Amino acid sequence: MGKPAIGRTQLSPHVVAAGAGARSLDRMIHERLRLGIVSALSVNESLTFRDLKKILNTTDGNLSVHSRKLEDAGYLTCEKRFEGRLPRSEYRLTERGRAALENYLTHMEALIRATRQQ
Amino acid sequence: MAVVRPIRKDSPDPIGLHTQAMDNLRFIRSAMENAGPFTAVPGVGGMLMGATAVFAAFAAHLGKSSHAWFAIWAGEAILALAIGLAFAYRKAIRNGTTLLSRSFRRFVLAMVPAVFTGALLTYVLYRAGLHGMLPSVWLLLYGVGVSSGGAFSVRVVPIMGVSFIAVGTVAALAPLAWTDPLLALGFGGLHIVFGFEIARNYGG
Numbered sequence: 364m365g366k367p368a369i370g371r372t373q374l375s376p377h378v379v380a381a382g383a384g385a386r387s388l389d390r391m392i393h394e395r396l397r398l399g400i401v402s403a404l405s406v407n408e409s410l411t412f413r414d415l416k417k418i419l420n421t422t423d424g425n426l427s428v429h430s431r432k433l434e435d436a437g438y439l440t441c442e443k444r445f446e447g448r449l450p451r452s453e454y455r456l457t458e459r460g461r462a463a464l465e466n467y468l469t470h471m472e473a474l475i476r477a478t479r480q481q
Numbered sequence: 482m483a484v485v486r487p488i489r490k491d492s493p494d495p496i497g498l499h500t501q502a503m504d505n506l507r508f509i510r511s512a513m514e515n516a517g518p519f520t521a522v523p524g525v526g527g528m529l530m531g532a533t534a535v536f537a538a539f540a541a542h543l544g545k546s547s548h549a550w551f552a553i554w555a556g557e558a559i560l561a562l563a564i565g566l567a568f569a570y571r572k573a574i575r576n577g578t579t580l581l582s583r584s585f586r587r588f589v590l591a592m593v594p595a596v597f598t599g600a601l602l603t604y605v606l607y608r609a610g611l612h613g614m615l616p617s618v619w620l621l622l623y624g625v626g627v628s629s630g631g632a633f634s635v636r637v638v639p640i641m642g643v644s645f646i647a648v649g650t651v652a653a654l655a656p657l658a659w660t661d662p663l664l665a666l667g668f669g670g671l672h673i674v675f676g677f678e679i680a681r682n683y684g685g
Contacts, residue, residue: 395508402512407683410516414635418515468509471502478499 388470389463391436396421396429401464404439404456412452430454438463521585522638525685526568527676530561531669538665547612554615554664561668572685588630595626616660620649620667635683641675 392398399419404410410418416426433439438460442453456464537557544550566580573579599622606614624645631638648667655663 398505398509399512402509403516406513406516409682414516418512464509468506471506474498474502475506478502 389467391433391438392463392467394429396425397433398467400426400430400433400454401438401456401460404454405461405464409453409455412454415454433460521569521573521582521588522634522679522683523565523568523572523685524676524678524680524683526565526572527672527679529568529676530564531672531674531676533557533560533564534668534672535665535670538661538669541664542661551607551612551615554619557668575685587633591629591632592626595622595629598622599626613657613660614653616664617649617653620645620652620663622649623668624649637675637678637682641671644671644675 392401396419400415403415403418412423412426412430415430416423419426430439430441434441436459437457440455440457442455444451444453534557537553541550541553544553569585570580573582573585599619602618602622603615606612606618624642624647626642627645628639628642631640631642645667648663648671652660652663652667
């Protein structure tokens, strides 16, 4: 009695590496809105809550939750102050946040290269 | 013995991964471009444009004839355009983009109708000898252009546009003797103040 034939296609090392790369992605900025926040801040010295809301076309609640997560992870800083009677939150990307975005971009490019080589 | 076959064949080409990675890169680019107006409008260039406008206002005020006055302001407009483009280019390069980025194109395209109308009215009014109307037309239409372009930008840009419209309105109603001070206030003062604000908060 022979071994059962399992019709499995052999994956190339490139694709296996790409899959491993995908698994090691930074989950903190893989989420769409958080990725958008970090990307927008990467080309600006600072942005206010209102600016980010307009750029990313999102709600106060969503932006608030995700910016807080990024802040807790040390990817951005938030400076709160008052302009007259109006509160103003100003966000800046930290070195850690910038490095995370660069790593993420490197990951994405590596994934694309790997799947193209296949 | 029965042969076990997979219901779904593994694909040697993980299209999902590739597509998702491309999609993510497009999203990052789009987020950066949408945030681009903050970087596309050059604050330092605006301040320099303001400084040359103040000098132009002094020179034009001392001018002997209305032709000399017009020539000085026409020269200033060309100089300001060159400064604006040069500093926008410098800023785009510093931020790793180009003047062809979507955000900068949108800003420029939104300004084009007002600038074209301003140029046409300048020609018509100058030919008709109505020099006194030119300052308010310039200030108003420049304000309209900046407000339109600023619709895709941070709040400070449309506020600058509205400020130009306000000064233009005053120029339309004020005595002719106020022309050069109002042009200095508008093209000089407003460019310097808002340019400083943009340079300080939005990367140069």
